[in-house]
Amino acid sequence: MPNSLKLGLAGLGTVGAGVLRLLDAHAGQIAARAGRPVQVVAVSARDRSKKRDAVIDNYRWVDDPIALAQDPEIDAFVELMGGEEGIPKESVEAALKAGKHVVTANKALLAHHGVALAKLAEENDVALNFEAAVAGGIPIVKVMRESLQGNAISRVYGILNGTCNYILTLMQEEGATFDDALKEAQEKGYAEADPTFDIGGFDTAHKLALLTSLAFGVETAFEDIYVEGIQRIAAADIEAADRLGYRLKLLGVAAATEHGIEQRVHPAMVAKHTPVAETFGAQNCVLIDGDFVEDVMLSGQGAGAGPTASAVMGDIIELARGHIFAPFATKTADLKPYPKAEMGGHAGSYYLRLTVRDQTGVIAGIATRMAEQDISLESIVQHRQRTDIPGVDEDEVHTGPVDVVMITHERPKRRSKKRSRPSRVTDML
Template sequence: MSETLRVGIAGVGTVGAAVARLLARQSEALASRTGRKIIVTAFSARDPGKERDADLSGCQFFTDPSALAASPAIDLFVELIGGAEGPARASVETALTHGKSVVTANKALLAAHGVELAALAEQKHAALAFEASVAGGIPIVKTLREGLAGNSIRRVYGILNGTCNYILSRMEREGLSFEQCLSEAQKLGYAEADPTFDIGGFDTAHKLSILASLAFGVKIEPDAIDIEGIERVTLADIEAAAELGFRIKLLGVAQRTADGVEQRVHPTMVRKSTPIAEVMGVLNAVTIDADAVNELTLVGPGAGGDATASAVVADIADIARGVRSAPFGVPAEGLLELVRAPMRRHEGGYYIRLSVPDVPGAFAGIATRMAERGISLESIMQHGGKRGAGREDGAPVGVILITHATSEHLVREALEAIHRDGAVKTPAQVIRIERE
């Protein structure tokens, strides 16, 4: 082991600059903790002349991140470019092929190629570390892989996207529409100009696939996740949840079942008294349900330069100490093929909002279709004003159904039948309820 660990950073944007600053600021402490001096010796970026909030004046510059990855000027390669393909993938593969350890925050790359990259790292006796890829500054990867190694994990779930949590929090606190909150998130830099990846649930799904691999020892399969975003959540849903004692959160949930591993991303009603319901704004939270510790919840900043840099530097420090963990907790060849379990019987039931014509027999027809499929209704309530008050005859009214425990496919079948009957004209809003 050399006396100095020489680091090369590919991508010196918000996170890359924060990593360089943190390594410089904590230089003495890191040397004391790891037994080695850690310095940034080289970096790559598209624009060498761009003003950056970090002192890289003594570093060698590369326009090509793969050239940086292969350079003898570095011992460790930090990939902060982003994206599942292109320069990010090529440079990480180059670094590992040359036997250099890699630290990355790139969840898209790991979701698409994590198993192959882990196998390459193991073959070359290099480390592949990715704490920053999920939940920013929360040390969830190390917790699952090392801290809970003696546990059998039943379920892992949480708030994994700060943009969605910010939007839902502001809708509740300020009574703003989804569109207003999304616009504010874009102005503040929490959401991209095209926010689909965040609000559509895809970012959460990538992170969830990584957590599922760590928790259950299976290969990453992001395409095996049922995904719903928050685009259709309205103020009416937020208000109804509050009346029922719940908050709406976008959750990623992975759990072991008798049929395999179930993975889902969707808006969820969680009781206000639970720890995860208290997580507001851009914060993230992850709850682990395991046999020895029962439930463990970690909360912290899920994004941002400093929070992400904290996770990156933690990985760098591990590598400086000589830590070489199997990236996903077991050797890549030992990861099991994922058996996708169908959406199970949902023990918390469902919230269903319908727009129903105010005509005799409409409610009875809906209840009949539910009963035909064995769906027991806990309650039926009118929402948003009294039936018939100030409305034209037959004008639609908002109706909210709360079901007891039932299965996803039965709910969908009942709603399809209700639509075929002509009892409702617009798509139903369906949100799962978590009772825990």
């Protein structure tokens, strides 16, 4: 049997420990499928004494990840530290310059520096693999980089963040408030103590930047993504969507238009009983529209030790087999500059929820103002907020506020100097 593929692994958190456990559990199977043994020979992390879910005593310890990246004993550097700058970036650059293959799950690093790193990999004839950076255990990068290369892709979109999907599922299925759902997500380990990166939509945007490059052969352009999170979604929005036959999901969407490529992350109302609407909990799903293949959908666990370690190992096995692909499917010299389509030209239907006084003429006034702005309404529904006053018929109480819910007909999105609150205006897919 050929010589083993020797790995240096930096980052021994949830995913790093998962990779070590997976390799320990399936070493023989991996060797048979890869055509040669795969072994970790050295590891690195911030704290050697930290308690972990994997045994690290059998591996040589290296304090400096950059030194590990350049270690002459390793063939490939596995970067699982995370972070777009500093040591993670410098260690990946060092590995590529030293002629080492790189496997990473670092979406932020690639969204900001992916093209430059891909160029380094090409110059040194090594691989830069990142299946685990997008949608955890779902093999979306492999499918787009290899299987769908004969297609012209018109759109790629989906649920790319399990934390947000878990929160929205609790709000939908259990009637939880946003704050209570977020707290439960944190208790279960889906959300960090500071959840801004997830609930603000930035994690989804990093992944979308990579999918956009793979789909359209363009340079990554994270800064050009329209990003809107789920922080302002209220229980009333979930209830209104349910009554209208929709579910709320945080989507990442990249679509080719006549004006360029549109990249956007935002909550969307998705019709019930569609695959996206039926994606619950911490699961992810990604859909691709191709001209010959038509519609393809992949779904599964988007995060966690097991699914992400599975994606990392898939990349490692490709290296062991000797397969090297252009990181973004196209050589960096052939990647086109990102042609941005302004969100102001986006056409779609919109959901609006207004809280107003319950008095005669309010709905008529709203309809008039909409007409003045050339906004056509598909539906307008009034929901009185419950009072639950003992002994009082709710229909007799007219003094409290009411929710007015509207769905517009499809129309271009106009930019306004004063942005609407994301909880009130939610783009529909």
